[in-house]
Amino acid sequence: MGTKKIMKKYLSLFIVLLMAFVVNTNVTKAEDSGEDSSSDIKVEKSGDFDGKREVFQKDMEAAREVIKKEIETKREEFKTKMDALKEGIKNEKDVEKAKIKELRIAGRENVLQRFDAAVIRISDLKDKVNTQITKLEAKGVNVVAAKVFVATAETKLTAAKNKIVEINALLALSINELTAENKTKLRTLAQETQTLIVEAHGALRDAIKSLKEEIKAMLEDLKNATKIEDTNSDNKNN
Numbered sequence: 001m002g003t004k005k006i007m008k009k010y011l012s013l014f015i016v017l018l019m020a021f022v023v024n025t026n027v028t029k030a031e032d033s034g035e036d037s038s039s040d041i042k043v044e045k046s047g048d049f050d051g052k053r054e055v056f057q058k059d060m061e062a063a064r065e066v067i068k069k070e071i072e073t074k075r076e077e078f079k080t081k082m083d084a085l086k087e088g089i090k091n092e093k094d095v096e097k098a099k100i101k102e103l104r105i106a107g108r109e110n111v112l113q114r115f116d117a118a119v120i121r122i123s124d125l126k127d128k129v130n131t132q133i134t135k136l137e138a139k140g141v142n143v144v145a146a147k148v149f150v151a152t153a154e155t156k157l158t159a160a161k162n163k164i165v166e167i168n169a170l171l172a173l174s175i176n177e178l179t180a181e182n183k184t185k186l187r188t189l190a191q192e193t194q195t196l197i198v199e200a201h202g203a204l205r206d207a208i209k210s211l212k213e214e215i216k217a218m219l220e221d222l223k224n225a226t227k228i229e230d231t232n233s234d235n236k237n238n
Contacts, residue, residue, distance in 0.1 A: 074168060074169070081172035082172055085172070085174075089101045089175070105175065111167070112167065112168060112171070115160075115190075115193055115197075116164065119157060119164070122201055122204070125201070125204050126150060126157070126204055129146070129207050132211060133211070136211060142214045142218075143214065147207075149203045149204065150203070150204065153200040153201075153203035153207070154200075156197075156199045156200035156203060157197075160200065163189050163192055163193040164193060167186065167189050167190065170182055
């Protein structure tokens, strides 16, 4: 490959590197700005792993679709139950009690909206990272580790969504104040959900970090190749 061609590829990859940095600057934090969990994952780089990974990804996609439909069904059920609870308030003759129940329903909906918003933010980030992975893989960058980190994030997100479904079911049981037992259960579910969201966020940041490192390594290889070719060209001219 000639010097001009190498430099052209070098410039192209540099632009992609900038794009990866843009993705990183758009990283959104989960509601609780706790420390991101480190994903301690060992990555195979053998050719055999590629085949296994493709099978694994297809299985994961199929499983995710099933879970997604189940979650959507559960959310619709929750929405129906909450609407029924709201309708029930209309039958409350005591104005003060009706007001308390309305505030209770609004508070429960706000809790769920906050969790849903956090999950949506992390899902959007995951999609952006996947887009960059596709672009970088097409340019020959090693994205194996990044894909593993993204798969980890997807697993955490799915688990978080399942926890949210459990919270939905708990809050839709009755319009009355939660029992002490259910309050404890709700607190535990909320903490577990938050932890999963933060861990998913951490895995995506690890994916971005991995992509940056692989890009830098490739750029360094191209840079060295350019120097070697320039040196060989100068030697021939001399």
